[in-house]
Amino acid sequence: MRGLMMDYQLSIPAILRRAQAQFPHKTVTSRRPDNTVVRHTYADVLERARRLAVALVALGVKPGDRVATLAWAGHEHLEAYLAIPSIGAVLHTLNLRLHQDDLAYIVSDADDRVLILDESLLPLFEKFKAQVNITHVVVISHGAVVSGTQGSVSGCGRARPDGTFDYEQLLASADASRYVEPSIDEHDAAAMCYTSGTTGRPKGVLYSHRAIMLHSLAQGLRDCLALAEDDTVLPIVPMFHVNAWGLPFTAAWLGCNQVFAGPHLDPESVLSLLVSEKVTLTAGVPTVWLGVLQELDKHPGAFDLSRLRAIVIGGSAAPLSMIRAYQERHGLTIVHAWGMTEMTPLGTLCNVPSSMHEASDDEKYRYRAKQGTPMPLVEIRARAESGFTPWDGQTMGELEVRGPWIASQYYGATGADPRFSDDGWFGTGDIVTIADRGCIEIADRAKDLVKSGGEWISSVLLETALMGHPAVAEAAVIAVPHPRWDERPLAVVVLKPGHTATADDLLTFLEPTFAKWWLPDAIEFIDAIPRTSVGKFKKSTLREQYRERYQRM
Numbered sequence: 001m002r003g004l005m006m007d008y009q010l011s012i013p014a015i016l017r018r019a020q021a022q023f024p025h026k027t028v029t030s031r032r033p034d035n036t037v038v039r040h041t042y043a044d045v046l047e048r049a050r051r052l053a054v055a056l057v058a059l060g061v062k063p064g065d066r067v068a069t070l071a072w073a074g075h076e077h078l079e080a081y082l083a084i085p086s087i088g089a090v091l092h093t094l095n096l097r098l099h100q101d102d103l104a105y106i107v108s109d110a111d112d113r114v115l116i117l118d119e120s121l122l123p124l125f126e127k128f129k130a131q132v133n134i135t136h137v138v139v140i141s142h143g144a145v146v147s148g149t150q151g152s153v154s155g156c157g158r159a160r161p162d163g164t165f166d167y168e169q170l171l172a173s174a175d176a177s178r179y180v181e182p183s184i185d186e187h188d189a190a191a192m193c194y195t196s197g198t199t200g201r202p203k204g205v206l207y208s209h210r211a212i213m214l215h216s217l218a219q220g221l222r223d224c225l226a227l228a229e230d231d232t233v234l235p236i237v238p239m240f241h242v243n244a245w246g247l248p249f250t251a252a253w254l255g256c257n258q259v260f261a262g263p264h265l266d267p268e269s270v271l272s273l274l275v276s277e278k279v280t281l282t283a284g285v286p287t288v289w290l291g292v293l294q295e296l297d298k299h300p301g302a303f304d305l306s307r308l309r310a311i312v313i314g315g316s317a318a319p320l321s322m323i324r325a326y327q328e329r330h331g332l333t334i335v336h337a338w339g340m341t342e343m344t345p346l347g348t349l350c351n352v353p354s355s356m357h358e359a360s361d362d363e364k365y366r367y368r369a370k371q372g373t374p375m376p377l378v379e380i381r382a383r384a385e386s387g388f389t390p391w392d393g394q395t396m397g398e399l400e401v402r403g404p405w406i407a408s409q410y411y412g413a414t415g416a417d418p419r420f421s422d423d424g425w426f427g428t429g430d431i432v433t434i435a436d437r438g439c440i441e442i443a444d445r446a447k448d449l450v451k452s453g454g455e456w457i458s459s460v461l462l463e464t465a466l467m468g469h470p471a472v473a474e475a476a477v478i479a480v481p482h483p484r485w486d487e488r489p490l491a492v493v494v495l496k497p498g499h500t501a502t503a504d505d506l507l508t509f510l511e512p513t514f515a516k517w518w519l520p521d522a523i524e525f526i527d528a529i530p531r532t533s534v535g536k537f538k539k540s541t542l543r544e545q546y547r548e549r550y551q552r553m
């Protein structure tokens with residue numbers, strides 16, 4: 001039966017309309033590459049987003065066209081987030097840490113028409129522009145433009161190549177009142193990102209308007225991130241990493257102040273923005289927060305973070321020791337989250353349930369180090385060879401998920417993909433245990449598991465435990481070949497500056513927590529763990545590095 005309720009489309013322009021009506025006074029603060037800080041109201045940003053929308057249409061952008069961004073976090077990027085989907089086009093955020101060949105592949109695969117480019121990234125673009133077919137390039141120059149539109153010199157002194165547009169001039173030339181909201185079907189694509197592609201080519205994921213809107217609604221719930229109008233949100237996660245985990249959309253919709261850190265993601269810069277902007281919620285991968293923790297420990301009491309109510313950590317496992325250290329030494333609460341590019345990205349969040357209010361602190365920390373329970377509208381199950389696993393907190397299986405913000409296929413895919421099951425679930429490739437009431441704990445990416453004598457060893461549990469040793473800054477555990485057991489765990493460890501520990505010290509530290517056969521066969525000490533383009537440990541590089549040496553042993 002049809003016709004019961006209005007056919008109201010869940011689409012990004014609804015965010016703009018609400019922000020305009022209710023939150024024009026709220027602020028967007030951006031730290032620029034030259035370290036200056038600029039402030040805009042939502043009224044300013046929305047006006048500029050409408051100008052950008054009008055200008056893009058004038059450049060010939062049509063509904064469904066992909067418009068790429070290659071830019072740091074800042075108000076211009078937020079304007080692109082809001083403007084591009086609002087003309088029915090697709091916001092495609094490019095990862096500026098990728099190699100030029102990957103960028104060329106991704107831009108070509110997505111068939112991006114227009115590129116909005118930060119001037120500091122012009123040299124990167126120059127390296128792949130001959131391999132792509134971009135019609136228009138719009139350059140954000142963080143300073144006054146000195147001469148006309150063609151090949152001018154920006155305030156930062158870098159020449160803007162011929163044929164490119166200056167972002168500010170383009171906005172100045174457009175009349176915001178000419179913006180006409182197109183009719184958008186909520187199932188149309190609003191945005192896209194590519195998976196990091198550690199195995200094979202990166203794959204595109206298209207996010208529908210509906211997916212982003214429902215993800216934002218759920219993200220705001222009290223059992224999720226509890227976002228409200230009085231929050232100030234600083235995503236340290238880059239704007240190219242799954243839409244900064246959806247936070248710019250959610251924050252604009254709910255009227256939170258937003259803060260963007262530009263390219264300055266070192267601990268001192270992050271801390272200074274958290275303090276000066278009285279941030280209430282921030283988010284990023286564990287490596288950033290391990291660095292910030294060291295800085296906080298170095299200067300106890302120096303930073304007033306009394307307004308900061310949650311640090312959302314995801315992308316890799318947050319070590320229990322880090323969650324405890326933030327809470328006990330600095331009174332700061334970490335909310336552990338799990339998600340994927342294919343999931344817009346949030347899937348589970350870890351908030352201690354009411355049934356554990358009387359539990360001991362140790363039990364609560366143990367719980368908070370898990371990845372948590374699924375958000376409303378996300379369903380989970382785990383599959384082992386013998387069938388779906390019981391929710392006993394012990395049996396490992398591959399996590400499968402379904403829900404309205406989870407991809408049903410990859411962009412441009414032809415033919416069946418085994419990751420999408422016939423009955424409508426997505427195989428995440430993450431090996432988990434699920435405890436009573438649906439709390440997941442990630443043991444590993446399937447490809448990172450150590451399989452020793454036919455039994456699985458979780459590298460994640462070993463490395464998060466090692467990072468609890470007072471001398472250890474970072475630890476990654478990888479599988480290395482073994483003649484008898486097939487694979488054995490090797491720990492690769494970075495010590496904190498000025499600290500010492502031997503391999504025996506670290507093994508003794510692990511002994512009480514793990515079965516003997518789980519303990520790493522060896523520990524290698526290195527200066528830095530290689531990182532992926534989104535700041536996770538790059539275990540494939542470590543495996544290559546150590547495979548041969550251990551093969552010969």
Ligand code: AMP
Nearest residue numbers: 196314315316317337338339340341442
């Ligand atoms: P990406 O698509 O680049 O965001 O990577 C998604 C993958 O990151 C997931 O499949 C997990 O393997 C990993 N991941 C994300 N969040 C967590 C977490 N909290 N703990 C452990 N692994 C995580």
